[in-house]
Amino acid sequence: MIGAVAAPAVDERLVDGLPRVSSILGGLFLLASGMFPWFVAGAIATEPLRDRALFVALAGLVVTVTGVLAPRFPTAWQIVCGVTGSAGLVLVLVSAVDPPIELTASLGVGLCLIGSVLCVVAVFAARWRHRWSPPDIATVDEAAGGGEPVGETQHDATSQGEGPSRSTGRTVALVAGLVIALAAAYLVAWPASTPRLAAQPAPTVSHGEAIERYEQVTAAEADLNVFEPCESRLLTHGERTDVAVVLFHGLTNCPRQFVELGTQLFEAGANVVILRAPEHGIANADGTAIGGVENVNSLSPEALRDYADDSVDIATGLGEEVRVLGLSMGGVVAAWTAQERADADRVVAVAPAMTIPGVPASLTQVFRNVFQKLPDMSLPSSGTPLDHAYAGETTTGLDATFTMAADVADEAYGASPASSDVIVVLNPDDDQVDPVHLSGFANAWAAHGGPVSLYRLPAVGLPHDVIDVDQPDGDPEFVYPILVDLLDGERP
Numbered sequence: 001m002i003g004a005v006a007a008p009a010v011d012e013r014l015v016d017g018l019p020r021v022s023s024i025l026g027g028l029f030l031l032a033s034g035m036f037p038w039f040v041a042g043a044i045a046t047e048p049l050r051d052r053a054l055f056v057a058l059a060g061l062v063v064t065v066t067g068v069l070a071p072r073f074p075t076a077w078q079i080v081c082g083v084t085g086s087a088g089l090v091l092v093l094v095s096a097v098d099p100p101i102e103l104t105a106s107l108g109v110g111l112c113l114i115g116s117v118l119c120v121v122a123v124f125a126a127r128w129r130h131r132w133s134p135p136d137i138a139t140v141d142e143a144a145g146g147g148e149p150v151g152e153t154q155h156d157a158t159s160q161g162e163g164p165s166r167s168t169g170r171t172v173a174l175v176a177g178l179v180i181a182l183a184a185a186y187l188v189a190w191p192a193s194t195p196r197l198a199a200q201p202a203p204t205v206s207h208g209e210a211i212e213r214y215e216q217v218t219a220a221e222a223d224l225n226v227f228e229p230c231e232s233r234l235l236t237h238g239e240r241t242d243v244a245v246v247l248f249h250g251l252t253n254c255p256r257q258f259v260e261l262g263t264q265l266f267e268a269g270a271n272v273v274i275l276r277a278p279e280h281g282i283a284n285a286d287g288t289a290i291g292g293v294e295n296v297n298s299l300s301p302e303a304l305r306d307y308a309d310d311s312v313d314i315a316t317g318l319g320e321e322v323r324v325l326g327l328s329m330g331g332v333v334a335a336w337t338a339q340e341r342a343d344a345d346r347v348v349a350v351a352p353a354m355t356i357p358g359v360p361a362s363l364t365q366v367f368r369n370v371f372q373k374l375p376d377m378s379l380p381s382s383g384t385p386l387d388h389a390y391a392g393e394t395t396t397g398l399d400a401t402f403t404m405a406a407d408v409a410d411e412a413y414g415a416s417p418a419s420s421d422v423i424v425v426l427n428p429d430d431d432q433v434d435p436v437h438l439s440g441f442a443n444a445w446a447a448h449g450g451p452v453s454l455y456r457l458p459a460v461g462l463p464h465d466v467i468d469v470d471q472p473d474g475d476p477e478f479v480y481p482i483l484v485d486l487l488d489g490e491r492p
Contacts, residue, residue, distance in 0.1 A: 015070045015071055015074045015077060015126055018122075018125050019070075019122045019123070019125040019126040020067055020070045020071070020077075020122070022118050022119075022121050022122035022125060023063060023066070023067035023070065023077065023081045023118070023119055023122035023123075024063075024064055024067035024068065025115075025118050026060075026063060026067075026081070026085065026114075026115045026116070026117070026118030026119035026121075026122060027060045027061070027062070027063030027064030027065075027066075027067055027115065027119070028060065028064055028115070029060070029111050029112075029114045029115030029118060030056050030057070030059055030060025030063060030084070030088060030111070030112060030115035030116070030119075031056075031057055031060030031061055031064060031115075032060070032111050032115075033053070033056050033057070033060065033110075033111035033112040033114075033115055034053045034054060034055070034056035034057025034058070034059075034060060034112075055091075056088065056091065056112050056115075059084045059087065059088070060084075060115060062080060062084070063080060063081060063084050063115075063119060066080045066081070067081075067122075074126075078123055078126060078127075081119045081120075081122050081123050082119070082120070082123045084116070084119050085116045085117070085118075085119030085120035085122075085123065086116075086120070087116075088112050088113075088115060088116030088119065089113075089116045089117075089120070091112060091116075092112055092113045092116065192365065192368040192369045192371070192372040192399070192403070193372065193403075194403055194406045194407055194410065195301060195302065195403070195407070196407065197301055197302065197304075197305040197336065197340075197404060197407045198340065199305070199308075199309060199340035199341055200305070200306070200309055201309060201312070201313060201341065201343070202309070202313050203312070203313050203316035203317070203343055204313055204314060204316055204317030204318075205316070205317055206240070206317050207236075207238075207239055207240040207317055207318060208317075209317045210314045210315070210316070210317025210318045211234075211236070211317075213310075213313060213314050213317070214232075214234050214273065214314050217232060217275060217310060217314075218231075218232055221276065224282065225282055225283050225287060225291075226276065226281050226282060226283060227254070227281050227282065227283035227287070227289070227290050227291070227388065228283075228287075229254070229256040229281075229387075229388045230254030230255060230256055230276060230280065230281025230282075230283075230290070230388055231255065231276065231281070232255055232273075232274065232275045232276045233255050233258075233259065233262065233272070233273070233274040234271075234272070234273050234274075234314075235262055235263065235265075235266040235271065235272040235273075236271045236272075236318065237266075237269075237271060240271075240317070240318060240319060240320065241269060241270055241271045241318065241319050241320070242269070242270075242319060242320050242321060243269065243270040243271075243319045243320070243321050243322075243323060244270060244271045244272070244273065244315040244316070244318035244319025244321070244322050244323070245262070245265050245270045245271070245272045245273070245315070245319075245322075245323050245324070245325065245487065246273055246274075246311045246312060246315045246322065246323070246324045246325070246337075246344075247261065247262055247272065247273070247274045247324075247325055247326070247330070248277070248307075248308070248311070248324070248325070248326030248327070248329075248330030248331070248333045248334050249274070249276075249277060249280070249326075249327065249329075249330050250327050250328035250329050250330050250331075250353075250465065250467075251296075251328060251329035251353065251393065251397050251398070251401055252280070252293060252296065252381070252389050252390040252391075252392070252393055252397065253280070253386070253388070253389040253390075253465075253468065254276055254277075254280050254281035254290075254388055254389065255274040255275070255276050255281070256281075256388040256468075257327070257388075257389070257465075257467055257468045258274050258467060259274070260469050260476065260480075261467060261476075261480055261483065262274055264480060264484065265484065265487070268484070270319065270323075271315075271318035271319055273311055273314050273315055273318065275307060275310060275311050275314075277299075277304070277307050277329070277330075277333075278299060278300075278303040278304070278306075278307055279295050279296045279297075279298055279299045279303075279397075280295070280296065280390075281388070282295040289387070290387065290388055290389065290390060291390070292378075292390065292391075293378050293390035293391060293392045293393060293394055293397075294376070294378060294394065295390065296390065296393075296394045296396060296397040297376040297394055297396045297397075298396065299394075299396055299397050299400040300400055301400045301403040301404045301407065303400070304329075304332075304333055304336075304400055304401075304404050305336070305404070307333065308333045308336055308337050308340075308341075309341075311324075312324070312337060312341050312343060312344055316343050321345045321346075322343055322344050322345050323344075323345060323346045323347075323348075323487050324337050324338070324344050324346070324347045324348065324419075325347075325348040325349075325350065325483060325486075325487060326348075326349060326350065326352070327350045327351060327465065327466070327467050328350075328351055328352070328353045328432070328433070328464065328465070329353055329397075329401045330350075331349040331350050331351055331352030331353065331425075332349075332352045332353055332354065332401055332404050332405045332408065333404065334347050334348065334349040334350075334352065335347070335349045335352050335354075335405075335408045335412075335422075335424075336404055336407070336408050337419070338417040338418070338419040338422040339408055339411050339412055339415075339417045339418060339419075340411075340418055341418055341419065342418040342419065342420075344418075344419045345419065345420055345421065346419065346420070346421040346422075346423075346487065346489060347417075347419045347421070347422050347423070348423045348425060348483065348486045348487055349422070349423070349424050349425065350425040350427075350466065350467070350483070351425060351426070351427050351430050351432075351433045351438070351464060351466070352405065352424070352433070352438070353401050353402070353405065353432070353433055354402075354405045354408075354409065354433070354434075354437060354438060354441060355402075355405075355433070355434050355437050356398070356402070364402055365406075367398075367402070368399055368402050368403065368406070370395075371395040371396070371398060371399035371402075372399055374395070376394050376395055376396040377394065377395045378392050378393070378394055379392055379393045379394065379395065379398075380392050381393060384471060384472055384473070386468065386470050386471075387470070388470075389468075409441065412441070412444070412445040413444055413445070414448075415448060415450075416448045416449055416450030416451075416452075417445070417450050417451070417452065419451070420451055421451050421489065422445070422450065422451055422452045422453070423452075423453050423454075423455055423486050424438065424441070424442040424445075424452065424453070424454050424455070425455050425456075425457060425483075425486065426438050426439060426442075426454060426455070426456045426457065427456075427457045427462055427464065427466060428456060428457065428459040429459055429460070429461050429462050429463075430462075430463075430464050431463075431464060432464040433464065439454060442454040453491075455486060455491065457479070457482065460475070460478070461473070462474070462475060462479065466479045467479075
């Protein structure tokens with residue numbers, strides 16, 4: 001009895017050989033299944049195959065490591081192989097229902113099938129051995145009343161194994177560690193989705209049509225509790241002008257940010273449209289002040305795309321030529337407009353928020369991975385609180401911004417912008433946007449022969465928000481003439 005109690009659920013002697021080799025090969029096949037398509041351009045560039053491939057690669061790595069350690073952790077090995085093999089077969093069935101078109105992706109599914117079958121075979125081989133293996137010699141001898149004394153049997157059980165409680169504890173610890181490792185890998189490494197944000201233009205062709213479209217936007221806005229200074233703005237001369245200007249405000253700010261600059265452009269002869277970004281500018285319960293940053297918790301990259309399209313669509317009816325300027329999140333929206341809308345004749349993207357401040361650009365993807373999987377969280381703001389801007393930021397808002405930035409980068413590194421003139425404005429004193437990455441992005445964008453240029457503001461200690469007149473460290477009298485010249489096509 002003592003020998004039987006001390007034996008683990010799957011004896012280590014039953015794991016060695018065919019079961020162990022089969023599980024290691026299965027893990028390697030799964031790893032190859034997940035990784036191979038990643039090295040083939042365009043094979044699984046879109047959902048859902050991309051996420052499936054990474055899951056299979058991570059599972060294959062865990063199975064391979066567990067197979068190497070199988071003799072020490074036979075029970076954990078059995079659990080990992082069984083669960084992974086079953087999950088792999090389910091994924092294969094799902095892929096059969098939703099088959100990949102690309103040959104290389106099909107190859108990945110085939111490798112997944114082989115790896116999953118090998119994992120399942122390994123478990124069944126071990127269980128078959130367990131069923132048909134001869135009984136433990138110590139147990140047989142004890143039952144017959146012969147052999148070595150019970151005390152020596154206990155000693156042998158303790159020396160050859162570590163006892164039931166310690167063995168079980170180590171198995172539980174290993175399984176728990178694997179679960180935690182997989183959860184962490186899922187949060188950090190499972191790629192966040194980057195939808196293709198193709199433009200959906202519906203441009204207006206006359207001043208009257210533009211006014212009608214703007215009134216549709218403001219009518220929808222009237223159903224919301226928008227803080228009065230944050231309402232959308234349209235500055236029009238009552239007729240179509242030579243130039244119409246679109247202004248995109250930053251994350252957590254609102255159209256109030258651009259009122260002074262918009263007024264200058266209007267007084268210079270342009271029609272100006274400043275739409276409120278989705279989920280921004282919502283007032284508190286009694287409407288007397290700006291509300292909380294949690295209002296941004298439903299912002300999406302698709303909503304930002306629609307926001308950009310609506311703005312440009314209105315502007316095409318307001319002016320013969322459309323010019324666009326945006327800051328921070330608005331700079332990302334402006335960059336997207338430059339890439340997607342040929343009817344945006346000139347685009348000025350001021351300090352577009354392409355990356356997380358203080359974080360290497362390569363890690364921005366990691367933060368996006370985490371932001372998309374965890375519930376929305378509010379983050380403190382590093383800037384000066386403003387009466388018309390939400391205090392702080394949210395992970396959802398940041399994710400929407402960085403997702404649009406990722407879409408712009410994916411397109412920009414492979415194709416020239418649709419706009420005929422694009423200017424990326426860099427602030428060397430910016431503490432919220434990485435100037436080095438931004439410079440590299442602009443240069444790579446321009447490398448395709450596109451009309452992209454980089455303008456560096458003087459290093460005079462300007463804040464990230466160089467637009468809002470309520471920024472105590474800002475200098476609109478210095479910055480505005482520069483931005484107006486850039487919108488006019490001049491390089492001051």
